[in-house]
Amino acid sequence: MQQLIFGLANGSIYALMALAIGMVSSTTGIVNFAHASVVMMGAMVSWWMMVICGLSYLPALFVAIAVSIVLNIVMYETCVKKLGDLQNNVGWIITLFGASIILDNIARMMFGTEPQAFPYLFGGKMVTVFGANIMLHELMMITIAVVIGVVYQTIIKRTRFGRAVRAVAFRPSTSELMGIKSEKIILSCFAMAGAVAAVGGALIAPITFASYTMTYSIGLKGFAAAVLGGFGNTKGAFIGGFILGLIEAFICIFVPAGIKDSISFVIMIIVIIFLPEGIMSAKFFNKNLSAAEKV
Amino acid sequence: MPSFLTRTCPPRKKYSLWLIILKFALLCFCLAFPLMAGNYYLRFATILFIYVIVAIGYDISAGYCGLLTLSAAAIFGAGAYASAITVTTLKMPFLAGLLAAMVVTGLISFLISLPAYKVKGNYLALISLGILEIVQRILNDWTSLTHGAAGFFLPAWSIFGLNLSNNARYYVIFFFLILIMLFEWGLIKSHWGRDFIAVKNDEIAASGVGINNRKYKVIALLISSVIIGIAGSLYASYSEFISPDTFGFYLTIFILLTVIIGGTGTLSGPAIGVTIVMIVPEFFNASPDLKQIVFGGLLIVLTQVMPGGIAGRLKERFRAIEDNRHIEDLGDRPPVSFEKYRVNADGPEYILEVKNLTRRFGGLTAVGNLDLKVKRGTVHSLIGPNGAGKTTTVNLITGIDKPSEGSVIFNGEDITGMEPYDSVKRGIARTYQHVRLFKDLRVIDNVAMGGRIYYTYSMAGAIFHSRKKRKEEKEAYLEAYDCLKLIGLESKSNFDPGSLSTGQQKLVEIARALCEKPKLMVLDEPCAGLNETEIAELSEIIKKIRDVGITVLMIEHHMSIVMGISDYITVIDYGKKIAEGTTAEVSVDPVVRKAYLGEEVAAC
Numbered sequence: 001m002q003q004l005i006f007g008l009a010n011g012s013i014y015a016l017m018a019l020a021i022g023m024v025s026s027t028t029g030i031v032n033f034a035h036a037s038v039v040m041m042g043a044m045v046s047w048w049m050m051v052i053c054g055l056s057y058l059p060a061l062f063v064a065i066a067v068s069i070v071l072n073i074v075m076y077e078t079c080v081k082k083l084g085d086l087q088n089n090v091g092w093i094i095t096l097f098g099a100s101i102i103l104d105n106i107a108r109m110m111f112g113t114e115p116q117a118f119p120y121l122f123g124g125k126m127v128t129v130f131g132a133n134i135m136l137h138e139l140m141m142i143t144i145a146v147v148i149g150v151v152y153q154t155i156i157k158r159t160r161f162g163r164a165v166r167a168v169a170f171r172p173s174t175s176e177l178m179g180i181k182s183e184k185i186i187l188s189c190f191a192m193a194g195a196v197a198a199v200g201g202a203l204i205a206p207i208t209f210a211s212y213t214m215t216y217s218i219g220l221k222g223f224a225a226a227v228l229g230g231f232g233n234t235k236g237a238f239i240g241g242f243i244l245g246l247i248e249a250f251i252c253i254f255v256p257a258g259i260k261d262s263i264s265f266v267i268m269i270i271v272i273i274f275l276p277e278g279i280m281s282a283k284f285f286n287k288n289l290s291a292a293e294k295v
Numbered sequence: 296m297p298s299f300l301t302r303t304c305p306p307r308k309k310y311s312l313w314l315i316i317l318k319f320a321l322l323c324f325c326l327a328f329p330l331m332a333g334n335y336y337l338r339f340a341t342i343l344f345i346y347v348i349v350a351i352g353y354d355i356s357a358g359y360c361g362l363l364t365l366s367a368a369a370i371f372g373a374g375a376y377a378s379a380i381t382v383t384t385l386k387m388p389f390l391a392g393l394l395a396a397m398v399v400t401g402l403i404s405f406l407i408s409l410p411a412y413k414v415k416g417n418y419l420a421l422i423s424l425g426i427l428e429i430v431q432r433i434l435n436d437w438t439s440l441t442h443g444a445a446g447f448f449l450p451a452w453s454i455f456g457l458n459l460s461n462n463a464r465y466y467v468i469f470f471f472l473i474l475i476m477l478f479e480w481g482l483i484k485s486h487w488g489r490d491f492i493a494v495k496n497d498e499i500a501a502s503g504v505g506i507n508n509r510k511y512k513v514i515a516l517l518i519s520s521v522i523i524g525i526a527g528s529l530y531a532s533y534s535e536f537i538s539p540d541t542f543g544f545y546l547t548i549f550i551l552l553t554v555i556i557g558g559t560g561t562l563s564g565p566a567i568g569v570t571i572v573m574i575v576p577e578f579f580n581a582s583p584d585l586k587q588i589v590f591g592g593l594l595i596v597l598t599q600v601m602p603g604g605i606a607g608r609l610k611e612r613f614r615a616i617e618d619n620r621h622i623e624d625l626g627d628r629p630p631v632s633f634e635k636y637r638v639n640a641d642g643p644e645y646i647l648e649v650k651n652l653t654r655r656f657g658g659l660t661a662v663g664n665l666d667l668k669v670k671r672g673t674v675h676s677l678i679g680p681n682g683a684g685k686t687t688t689v690n691l692i693t694g695i696d697k698p699s700e701g702s703v704i705f706n707g708e709d710i711t712g713m714e715p716y717d718s719v720k721r722g723i724a725r726t727y728q729h730v731r732l733f734k735d736l737r738v739i740d741n742v743a744m745g746g747r748i749y750y751t752y753s754m755a756g757a758i759f760h761s762r763k764k765r766k767e768e769k770e771a772y773l774e775a776y777d778c779l780k781l782i783g784l785e786s787k788s789n790f791d792p793g794s795l796s797t798g799q800q801k802l803v804e805i806a807r808a809l810c811e812k813p814k815l816m817v818l819d820e821p822c823a824g825l826n827e828t829e830i831a832e833l834s835e836i837i838k839k840i841r842d843v844g845i846t847v848l849m850i851e852h853h854m855s856i857v858m859g860i861s862d863y864i865t866v867i868d869y870g871k872k873i874a875e876g877t878t879a880e881v882s883v884d885p886v887v888r889k890a891y892l893g894e895e896v897a898a899c
Contacts, residue, residue, distance in 0.1 A: 105588045
């Protein structure tokens with residue numbers, strides 16, 4: 001039981017990261033390689049607000065969300081927008097890695113290299129469920145992640161904005177003809193991804209401690225989760241995150257701890273090789289893609 | 296005979312003397328360097344050479360072949376550790392360690408390239424990132440083999456039992472650098488280098504000229520990894536101490552940056568880039584954080600401002616000065632005519648037979664039960680309204696797409712579902728609806744790519760500039776020049792394809808197809824985007840192509856050219872054949888008139 005909750009809690013963070021990566025990639029087709037750094041910045045800013053400026057949890061979180069949104073928007077404006085056609089151009093991989101390095105090192109200069117203790121939600125209170133000691137914080141992580149996921153799906157499926165997002169995801173230039181400002185939609189997706197990043201950062205920070213390297217391996221696992229669910233498929237990415245968390249929690253029964261972290265990458269590589277569209281494509285939904293369009 | 300033609304870098308011609316002097320001076324400087332430098336600078340220069348080797352290796356896959364991987368540091372580390380373990384734990388000589396490094400890195404490259412044939416850039420980046428992380432874990436956690444995070448000590452470097460002094464080490468590594476550079480030079484200046492660029496620019500067109508994309512990607516990654524592995528082995532032996540930290544994410548970024556600054560896909564780029572990235576920070580006493588921030592900033596800015604890097608910028612600058620005169624100086628080439636491409640009329644009467652061809656996209660049947668017979672030596676037009684399935688039919692014939700049912704028989708041979716790079720060898724050449732030229736190659740290189748299926752020289756021949764290579768390269772380029780002459784664009788041979796008009800680009804595509812010496816030429820909307828004069832020119836060219844026995848299968852919307860030059864016409868609509876016959880028959884067919892002009896309405 002403890003393992004299960006632990007796995008789900010970790011999975012919720014991967015799911016949040018994968019969701020944010022999916023938001024960006026659904027509309028632009030790119031993978032935000034700087035996402036982990038934005039998560040880290042979100043965590044560091046909220047830590048700073050709480051410990052240095054003495055704000056309480058929620059205001060600090062809101063500041064962090066605002067900062068992350070701004071970061072993501074700036075990132076889009078500087079790193080992605082000017083590259084033009086993103087499908088036939090891998091320049092964004094390079095620029096986004098550049099952005100990630102800049103963020104990491106700014107964090108290192110501003111906040112130092114020491115990992116900082118980050119307060120738990122509810123002061124780290126434990127509850128006993130089915131004879132297992134579970135931290136309330138972990139339960140909250142899962143709840144918040146699920147709520148965010150459900151809210152996002154509702155927005156995408158039910159609202160006018162959501163329809164616009166789906167239209168842009170399908171074909172940006174046609175959407176423009178239909179009166180949707182593609183760029184605005186993309187920008188708001190980046191902004192939403194930033195907000196989700198900050199929440200994820202604040203939730204994971206008590207477990208990993210807040211430091212500039214806190215998301216280095218978690219970030220990669222976020223990508224693994226996104227791959228598992230399929231890029232641009234936000235629902236799949238979300239599920240992928242939880243699956244990955246669970247696999248990780250239970251696999252450590254079989255393999256030594258040092259290797260544990262590699263497992264998710266091995267899974268990612270296997271998924272890319274055999275199911276490049278993610279597990280959600282396993283039912284062969286889109287098998288007959290038109291080749292005529294390619295030529 | 297003109298030897299310039301095999302050179303892809305025109306500035307060499309004009310400034311060759313200065314370039315030779317510059318190279319010689321650089322060589323002398325590097326050779327004399329240990330005599331004047333202290334220990335610190337000697338070490339600095341040696342490490343610089345090692346990183347130049349890494350950058351060269353990385354540039355072959357990332358720069359030339361467009362496979363942006365992020366695992367360079369992991370491969371470098373794997374090479375270093377493989378060599379270190381062989382030398383220290385197994386007590387083997389240095390050369391065995393070098394070999395072990397090459398084998399291990401080669402295996403890793405296969406791991407990366409496994410999915411390379413079906414996934415795009417971002418997945419490759421992710422896979423390589425995963426491999427970077429896995430290698431880090433192995434180096435850190437498999438302590439019995441790698442001594443873990445504490446690091447690994449090697450014995451003093453000796454080759455053939457000879458202990459090397461600092462100066463000797465410098466020269467050994469310099470020797471390896473020159474070897475690698477010569478290797479790269481030979482490889483890139485052969486059809487291999489151009490093939491890599493073709494794969495990067497346009498996979499479909501690359502496949503259309505006979506390149507097996509997957510094979511070339513695997514080869515590019517393999518070569519690049521082995522070179523980086525050699526560098527890793529040299530690094531381990533030279534520094535006598537390695538630890539996992541060295542081979543982390545930041546080294547990958549460093550290597551990426553050097554290639555970006557120097558210029559991706561250029562020969563001199565990696566060396567320039569490494570020199571700049573290593574030397575410039577020496578002048579500033581900056582903290583590592585600030586240095587990294589500047590690196591990150593450079594990655595963002597340079598990618599957008601100077602995509603070609605320094606070497607690319609220099610090349611552009613020289614090319615602007617360069618004129619075409621030396622190609623016009625060709626002199627005594629005999630006049631060419633289309634006769635050269637005459638095809639013998641042996642074999643079945645119908646060169647292409649399509650039976651019951653069907654292609655479904657999900658619920659949509661794009662082509663349904665289509666039968667088509669193309670008579671040898673004719674111009675056969677495929678017409679129909681937009682979305683009728685014409686391009687899909689052609690894609691099925693040339694192998695870009697696979698039919699759901701039915702068969703394609705070409706020249707008596709069943710080629711159903713054959714890959715384009717195989718069918719081109721049987722004699723099917725094609726052009727594309729939207730121009731697909733290789734934008735990083737000159738016009739003449741593009742045309743010469745059409746003749747690449749006739750190269751026979753091996754990779755070893757390419758590297759050692761064998762006589763066979765020189766002969767074949769020269770012939771291929773003269774051939775390409777002839778093809779350009781036939782379409783009247785020989786004066787543009789040194790231009791970038793992007794600088795030509797759409798009509799000229801379409802003609803270059805036809806020249807490229809002609810250079811494949813095809814039996815059947817498939818033209819997909821050759822007149823789209825052309826003006827009336829160009830259309831008239833084009834129809835003359837198509838007629839000449841037909842007259843030498845090459846069968847032409849053409850998709851076209853311009854009725855003037857269709858009616859003017861076609862011998863047979865097949866009309867399709869909604870993926871079904873609605874009429875077929877000679878031009879005269881089809882033009883009066885009521886069904887066709889209905890499909891094109893709509894229902895006849897009784898006057899009221």
